[in-house]
Amino acid sequence: MGKSLFLTGDSGEGKTTLLFQCMKPFRAVTGGFYSQRLIDENGDTAGFRLASAKEEWEPIACYQEGLTNIFLRRMKEGMVSVPEVFQNEGRKLLSVHGDNKLILMDEIGGVELLIPEFMEAVHDCMKGPKPCIGVIKSRKNFAMMLSRHGCNSSASHLRDELEEAVLMNQDNQLLTFWRKDEDAVREKILKYLSEGI
16 A cells, blocks of 8 residues: 655645655656646636646646636636536546556645545545655635635535545655745655655
């Protein structure tokens, strides 16, 4: 069974940036996905896209017509989710491992919690032989998401169950990231990567 390392913490602290910096030497052997924030011409969030770890790692991109795998899109009536992205592409990104030695899951803990098929693939990866690394949405960020986007509040127990699943394996690590602790967390991530790959 592979061991996992996940970061959690407040929005804007730099969790994804730090992960991408540490993982740069391992890009060629990394599978999985990351959530790409899409911005409009004013710099406002236009949606979120499920991006393959094999793509160029750009956590923020400009929204363009024709982009695929947008799972959350700002419309006149607010944010609208597209669960099929996780049911189809998300499951595929987590099931095709090939020569990958590491599975990236950045970020888990939002609308995808309500998609059983995708969450089953997440749990299968965490139980599988390949190490997993990523970000789990913190309780605070989850609560803010609920208030901003009116998501299903019954999913909060699913977020907690995900965190508990990570902590059930004593080889796994769930690190709370604060920018002031960046050097210490970087050291733990680099150690994890050097020992696990």
